[in-house]
Amino acid sequence: MSYGDDYGTDMEAIEDLRHDADLEQAAMEREGDRLAALRAQGICTHSSGVMYRNPPVYPEQVGLRPGQSRCTEGTGGCEFVANSDAEWFAAVDAL
Ligand SMILES: [Zn+2]
Known part of the structure; x- marks a missing residue:
């Protein structure tokens, strides 16, 4: 296995992790917005x-x-x- 292959695989893994974290963050923000909207309505x-x-x-x-x-x-x-x-x-x- 060459250095180049390892590097490529590692970068892909890091990109995947970053993508997962972004999705999680977006989901949390949506949930936060939803709850804030409810509270704004007095709920x-x-x-x-x-x-x-x-x-x-x-x-x-x-x-x-x-x-x-x-x-x-x-x-x-x-x-x-x-x-x-x-x-x-x-x-x-x-x-
Ligand atoms: Zn309550």
Whole structure:
């Protein structure tokens, strides 16, 4: 194998990686734009939350039962409470 072949293969591999990273970046930007558009419409995207903890560390954790999570996006969140992680992710996926 010549030096030239190795070099060509390596450059192709690097180009492929770069391409994958670009696609990933573009997908993340699209998702970010989509969520920002929802928020601009006043729709909560449940981007942050607190999980049940006893004793509570954050005021938002007061009143939660084991397994529950409460949305804390923005100022005080939207009062959305999920009864499980699956319910939380389902709500986010449904946006
Ligand atoms: Zn929310």
